[in-house]
Amino acid sequence: MTPFTLPISLDGQLFQASELKVGPVRRAMVGLAELQKGGDTPEKGVQLLDLMAETVALSLRPRHPDMTTEKVQDLTTKTELATVFRQVLTFSGAKEASPGEAQAQVE
Numbered sequence: 001m002t003p004f005t006l007p008i009s010l011d012g013q014l015f016q017a018s019e020l021k022v023g024p025v026r027r028a029m030v031g032l033a034e035l036q037k038g039g040d041t042p043e044k045g046v047q048l049l050d051l052m053a054e055t056v057a058l059s060l061r062p063r064h065p066d067m068t069t070e071k072v073q074d075l076t077t078k079t080e081l082a083t084v085f086r087q088v089l090t091f092s093g094a095k096e097a098s099p100g101e102a103q104a105q106v107e
Contacts, residue, residue: 005063006091008056008084010075015067017059017084020092028055028085029094049073052085059088 005016020028031051035044053072060067076084 006059006087008060008087010072010080010084013075015060016063017056017088017091018062020055020059020088024055024058025089025092025094028089049078049081052081056081056084056088059092 003018005018008015008017028051032048035048035051050069053069053076057067057069057072060072072081
């Protein structure tokens with residue numbers, strides 16, 4: 001049985017994201033919650049971008065083994081990254097993955 005994949009577009013290129021296991025989803029949700037505490041700082045914005053890109057890269061690696069966090073960052077704008085991050089977490093079963101909240105942290 002072939003696992004379901006989520007088609008996502010990065011910089012006009014179509015990729016197939018796989019469902020994440022519970023561990024990476026949990027780490028992403030905990031990391032997002034931690035970054036949303038307190039005030040906004042440039043350091044938190046960078047950490048958030050890294051968290052989102054790492055999560056997206058993890059979901060892409062089963063079908064695209066050469067995908068790295070840096071490559072995801074190179075292929076996306078902040079808005080696209082926040083949107084794809086939410087899509088990957090939602091596809092993987094997370095209940096609350098708001099790109100609006102993530103985007104506000106980055107700005």
